[in-house]
Amino acid sequence: MTVDRRAFVHGACVLPLLARGAMARAPAMPLRRIAVAAPFAMPEIGVPDFRASRRFLITDFGAAQDDKARTGAAIARAIAAANAAGSGIVIVPAGVWPTGSIHLRSNVALHLDKGATLRFSDDPQDYLPAVQTSWEGVECFNYSPLIYAFDCENVAITGEGRLEPVLDRWAIWSARPKPHMDALIALYMMAYRGMPVARRQMAVGANNLRPQLIQFNRCRNVLIEDIAIEGSPFWTIHPLLCRDVTIRRVKVRAHGHNNDGVDPEMCENVLIEDCRFDQGDDAISVKSGRDMDGWRLARPCRNVVVRNCRIVNGHQLMAVGSELSAGIENIWVDDCHFVGDGKGADDHAVPINNLLFVKTNERRGGYVRNIHMTNVTATTIAGGVLAVETDVLYQWRTLLPTYVRRLTAIEGLRVSDVTVDRAKFVCRIAAERDMPVRDVRLDRVRVATVTGTPFTTENVTGFHAPG
The missing domain is CATH 2.160.20.10 (Single-stranded right-handed beta-helix, Pectin lyase-like)
Incomplete structure (x- = not known):
């Protein structure tokens, strides 16, 4: 459903302003x-x-x-x-x-x-x-x-x-x-x-x-x-x-x-649609808290749908993490398209790296499951269609040691009907030996020109990428 903007903005006549407290509270807000x-x-x-x-x-x-x-x-x-x-x-x-x-x-x-x-x-x-x-x-x-x-x-x-x-x-x-x-x-x-x-x-x-x-x-x-x-x-x-x-x-x-463009963190029931992102970082990044605070709040981010969006610049089209300590599940990216030239615009914009990037590290804990990407196209990307890295620490690698080691369970990644003109790889997964990534499937994923190794899967069980 779509809110009727004309009725919403220009509806009937405007009532004169009343002093605070002079008007009885209106009925519950309609939804x-x-x-x-x-x-x-x-x-x-x-x-x-x-x-x-x-x-x-x-x-x-x-x-x-x-x-x-x-x-x-x-x-x-x-x-x-x-x-x-x-x-x-x-x-x-x-x-x-x-x-x-x-x-x-x-x-x-x-x-x-x-x-x-x-x-x-x-x-x-x-x-x-x-x-x-x-x-x-x-x-x-x-x-x-x-x-x-x-x-x-x-x-x-x-x-x-x-x-x-x-x-x-x-x-x-x-x-x-x-x-x-x-x-x-x-x-x-x-x-x-x-x-x-x-x-x-x-x-x-x-x-x-x-x-x-x-x-x-x-x-x-x-x-x-x-x-x-x-x-x-x-x-x-x-x-x-x-x-x-x-x-x-x-x-x-x-x-x-x-x-970043949009960062839904520890949210439930999110719809992002018909948007245009021209970012210096991730276009969309789903999150659920860092380490102890994520565990304390214990509010997973779930039920997020992103559809019919256009991305001009950004590190990733969809990032999952790296702040994901309360867990992330039920994410669907559909009918979204990277339409930039793959070089990044001026003014510190960046070329897009991956279409779907799951990133975590040994401190995060949490989980990632049931992630879907369908009907996506891209021109030239610096990375690949799907990337999973479990050792992403950025500046925190040298700022602090690992006080609590909790690995992230990652399972149920589904990517289908994706077309890319040029990429470095199709899929690259680097997981922990103690916590393999499970149940990954790529169907009808086509990259016209691959400049590096198409598939790299380290510590993955249940990987399917039919030709």
Whole structure:
């Protein structure tokens, strides 16, 4: 089902604004249900339906295009009024609107009209006080994501407008000097020792942990639709511990460091469709927490469908991990296509490496199972169709020793009906001798030109790749 955008945005007349508390709370927010056919039991996804909700124009609350403080305060007041009314659509009209962080509330949609741009400051002070968030799979209190919601239901970002953060400060922070790396070690040790999340205060000193662009944390019934994104300080769209997430017709271009497109982490029932990704990192990366925090939260990421998306640049089309300690299962990528030239564009973009990449290491534990990729095409890729690596540690190899060794059980990988013009290999699996990868099948996978060894399978049982 598709939300009728015309009715959603331009529906009936706008009621006059009422003072907070002068209007009785509206009935429960209506939901639409999306039934998604998948090669596993996929629950219907709840999508908030704002078509009957009142509109709250930010200029009515004092927004000014030449004043960041006024605009940020006006957006906050409009969100509060929409929430107090029972539900509402906060309208950002055409124009460029400077702001700091935006915190959504339940039953509120932030809608950007065509021609509207929210330009987010790169001043870290605009993202304080610190909020409960995470950094690469470890929970902490850090600078607020630029758009943030915590423990909300029925929240949305919609419209044909644009999110455009200023990146100057964040680009400096992405260099990861020693104080930043020391902060990562300190945060990891906090999790290892079981320190309460409220005491993991990271928005201090030279820690320089960049915030995500959008994070929905512990939310239910989330919709992101039609918007365009230009740049991100860190991960671009990060649903964390959410249930029922729909991301559709979103255009993302973010070429900086760690600029994944969408990172569903410890989420259930996620639909990503009709999107365009032009990334400096993975287009989509499914995650479920790092090491001790993943085990503590014990919330697998499951039931994720990605369909009809186009990828221009990115490390991987679909990555699974490496933060996967709570487990990942039931993932389906269908009718998605890498349409770039395989060389990467300018401005620090990267050529795509693999179409499906499962990555973990001896510290993660967790599991990966029931992963499907079908009906995918690509031009030239630097890696292959399917890659599995169980020794991916990046900078952590030298930052910290292995305190707890837990291998990741990986089984049930299905890839079919994939066509690639040129690749280094078709399939490369390097697994642990103590934990072989099990039950892998490739059907109708065609690579016109293979420049290296087509198949490498180390410690794999039940591998099938019919000619």
